[in-house]
Amino acid sequence: MCLAIPAKVLEISGDVATVDFGGIKKEVDVSLTDAVVGQYVIVHAGFAIQVLDEEEARETLALFDQILGGNVA
Amino acid sequence: MFRFRDKEMADKIVQKLREMDLQITLMHVCGTHQDTLVRHGLQPLLEDVGVDIRQGPGCPVCVTTAKEIEESIALAKAGKTITVFGDMIKVPGVEESLSDAKTEGHDVRIVYGVNDAVDLADKISNEVVFIGVGFETTTPSIAVAVSRRPPKNFSLLSCHRVIPPALKAIVEMGEVRLDGLIEPGHVSTIIGSRPYEFLSEEHGIPQVIAGFEPLDLLMGVYMLAKQKEEGNARVDIEYRRVVKPEGNPTAIKVMDEVFDPADVKWRGFPTIPASGLVLSDAYQEYDARQRFEDDLAELEGKEFKEPKGCRCGEVLRGVIRSEECPLFAKTCTPTNPIGPCMVSAEGSCSILYKYSKHAEAK
Ligand code: SF4
16 A cells, blocks of 8 residues: 555646656645656655655666666666 | 666676675565565565565555454444545455445445545535555545545544554564564655664664665665675665655654554554554544444454464564465465455565466466
8 A cells, every 4th residue: 555656747736736657647636745847756545745856766776886886777 | 767677787686695695584564565576576586595575564454453444344334434445445354344344235435545535525414434544655645634624524543553663563572583674665755764763773773765666675685785794784765766864744744733643553463552643632523433432332342353364463573474374375365365464455465376376377
């Protein structure tokens, strides 16, 4: 039940945003985040619980790459 | 995000782990982690390099007690409209499940989130009871809904629980010698890394907050192994793209406003201090246990036995793995579950069954 899935914010109106889960559009409650249009949010049970930090994602992969001493990422 | 599934990188991490010559036991507390481990075949891969991973109490439906299931059924039978997450509906109570109650004609409805239950209460005049099950990932959404003061015919049967006190209980019970903890990524999205720090400081346990792709988990294991090798014990965050040390302050604030901690029992555990959540004074009017005290009176003080032969308790404490239960895939299957660990999509018995040869043979 702690499954939460990233979705892209398409539109925000008050506490409700229309988000895109890879082609499927849904309305979710974004009152727990400061998400803006264009960002990815992590959605759980109809609520966005956090904004996904794309920069951190890239850095994490770069760090993995460094630790593993390769050029895979 | 697909690079978090990169096969070549995964092989490299496993190779690194092999070189470390490990013999360690780790625990995670999250059904989604278990799903990743089993679905992608990571468990045998890790075993092969000396890493044994147990699930622990990381399945909110599984740790919900028989008494709480019975309370939900009693309220359905007393004529309330029960709204519940799909995972809960088939969990066996003493004699039947919510799904059986529904078949008998009682009003039990599956909802995707709490807002669906509030909307329903707006539309119908009957009492709508939401069965609130879930850890810190789920609780903020419930708290938001309650803080908005839903219609008067809405109430909450809180079965919510919080993770850090359960980890403390596991560590202090000492049944399994743990070399490290993999903390749940989405619970941590809400609470951050600080509430786990005492486990490293007081009990010397290395911890990592990991995401849910195969590379996240493998890297999480590597980070724990490194901590152990270097003699460290702290909380590392692998899932940085989503988890901040401070968590989600808005969510924490609304949870604190709407809920107070309470001592509750978890399936397979004794009462764990401050591990449950009850509505705070300002929101008592939404407490289903108070509103329907008379309907629930019969259950007070009753003892509820675990299903005969079911070893969910030990599975949830990480003492055994699902395959060690003699009933697994024999008398206990997803179509005829004996315990909740075979019902919930987050239960380790149901996850193992789903990806095992038993499921294919069906
Ligand atoms: S396999 Fe079934 S009976 Fe055994 S522990 Fe799991 S849920 Fe209980």
